[in-house]
Amino acid sequence: MGALAEAYKHSLLDKQLIPLDYGSVRTLPESHIWLDQSDESPYVAHSTGPISPPVINLMDPDAPRLIIQACETWGVFQLTGHGIPTKLMEDVESEAEKLFGLPVDQKLKALRSPGGGAGYGLPHISPFFNKHMWHEGFTIMGSPIYHTRQLWPQAYQGFCETMVDYQNQLKALTEQLIRIIFKSLNINSEEVDWLKDSQGSSTALQLNSYPACPDPTRAMGLAPHTDTSLITILQSKTSGLQVFKEGAGWTLVQSIPGAVIVNVGDFLHILSNGVFTTVRHRVVVTHIQRFSAAHFYAPPGDVIVSPVMSKDFGEVPRYRSVSVKGYVETKGKHFEKALSLIKK
Ligand SMILES: C=C1C[C@]23C[C@H]1CC[C@H]2[C@@]12CCC[C@@](C)(C(=O)O1)[C@H]2[C@@H]3C(=O)O
Numbered sequence: 330m331g332a333l334a335e336a337y338k339h340s341l342l343d344k345q346l347i348p349l350d351y352g353s354v355r356t357l358p359e360s361h362i363w364l365d366q367s368d369e370s371p372y373v374a375h376s377t378g379p380i381s382p383p384v385i386n387l388m389d390p391d392a393p394r395l396i397i398q399a400c401e402t403w404g405v406f407q408l409t410g411h412g413i414p415t416k417l418m419e420d421v422e423s424e425a426e427k428l429f430g431l432p433v434d435q436k437l438k439a440l441r442s443p444g445g446g447a448g449y450g451l452p453h454i455s456p457f458f459n460k461h462m463w464h465e466g467f468t469i470m471g472s473p474i475y476h477t478r479q480l481w482p483q484a485y486q487g488f489c490e491t492m493v494d495y496q497n498q499l500k501a502l503t504e505q506l507i508r509i510i511f512k513s514l515n516i517n518s519e520e521v522d523w524l525k526d527s528q529g530s531s532t533a534l535q536l537n538s539y540p541a542c543p544d545p546t547r548a549m550g551l552a553p554h555t556d557t558s559l560i561t562i563l564q565s566k567t568s569g570l571q572v573f574k575e576g577a578g579w580t581l582v583q584s585i586p587g588a589v590i591v592n593v594g595d596f597l598h599i600l601s602n603g604v605f606t607t608v609r610h611r612v613v614v615t616h617i618q619r620f621s622a623a624h625f626y627a628p629p630g631d632v633i634v635s636p637v638m639s640k641d642f643g644e645v646p647r648y649r650s651v652s653v654k655g656y657v658e659t660k661g662k663h664f665e666k667a668l669s670l671i672k673k
């Protein structure tokens with residue numbers, strides 16, 4: 330929990346956004362047609378593209394080098410050999426399927442309150458767009474019990490156990506990756522208090538559902554964004570995520586069974602003085618419903634993030650120092666402009 334709970338708090342105050350009853354919609358409503366938004370149109374790329382992000386096995390002795398390289402070139406890679414049990418990954422997916430399969434009235438009982446971070450609802454970034462996304466999400470920050478009880482007054486335990494187990498394992502995996510990455514940044518993990526005793530770190534688990542869509546090429550699953558995190562780890566059985574790469578455009582990340590997708594977030598971008606790419610990504614939809622689970626990790630709110638200075642990462646800082654809290658607030662107010670607002 331922590332600082333991430335404050336994300337987009339203010340942008341939501343004036344609008345209560347409620348997901349559609351997707352199951353009952355036969356044609357795409359005007360409010361959900363994105364076609365006119367030129368190069369941002371979901372229609373542009375439903376294909377894989379000639380190149381795609383690297384696949385890295387964490388057990389490979391060469392993994393650290395490959396990870397650093399991927400952070401620079403793509404800002405995203407797929408990871409195998411990560412140790413997250415297949416059974417747990419499957420359970421997360423099937424619990425998500427159960428949750429989003431509930432009747433709308435039931436799901437609305439766990440609706441995110443205005444300005445609240447956790448619960449059921451449309452993406453937090455929705456107020457920055459004039460069209461709605463073809464999406465419904467369930468955000469977990471800290472214990473999932475409060476909102477899950479509203480969904481299943483009696484039978485919330487199985488869901489909660491799976492999510493808590495997943496949160497713990499994903500947090501540990503994220504911290505393992507951070508240690509690898511910090512080495513290349515010349516940061517001694519042993520001297521980073523919040524990493525040694527990660528109590529204060531902020532995490533969030535986002536379950537995403539992209540309902541079956543009657544008109545996929547004109548709808549947007551999740552609008553282009555970069556993540557407000559140090560690192561995000563994503564799982565999905567089905568493809569749908571696209572990443573933007575300079576020179577290649579929007580590229581579909583083909584799902585590999587058992588692999589997770591790791592992406593660089595804004596904080597790692599700042600820390601690396603802009604050398605690691607905070608990857609812009611979005612989600613396309615199809616006639617078939619898709620689920621994903623994204624785990625966000627950020628340092629505690631009062632930690633100051635400043636670009637590291639070295640031969641490899643530059644002698645001149647490209648960003649001003651920011652507190653995690655302060656940046657989350659700037660992102661919530663200015664979204665895409667947040668990084669440029671803290672440029673030197
Ligand atoms: C911890 C986070 C990170 C959040 C906000 C908060 C909780 C949910 C995350 C997402 C999940 C869906 C995409 C996104 C863009 C959104 O709308 O909500 C993400 C956002 C961010 O990465 O900025």
Ligand SMILES: O=C(O)CCC(=O)C(=O)O
Nearest residue numbers: 535537569570612621623
């Ligand atoms: O569903 C996906 O593949 C991506 C989700 C995502 O980008 C997010 O939750 O931030």
Ligand SMILES: [Fe+2]
Nearest residue numbers: 554555556610
């Ligand atoms: Fe994302």
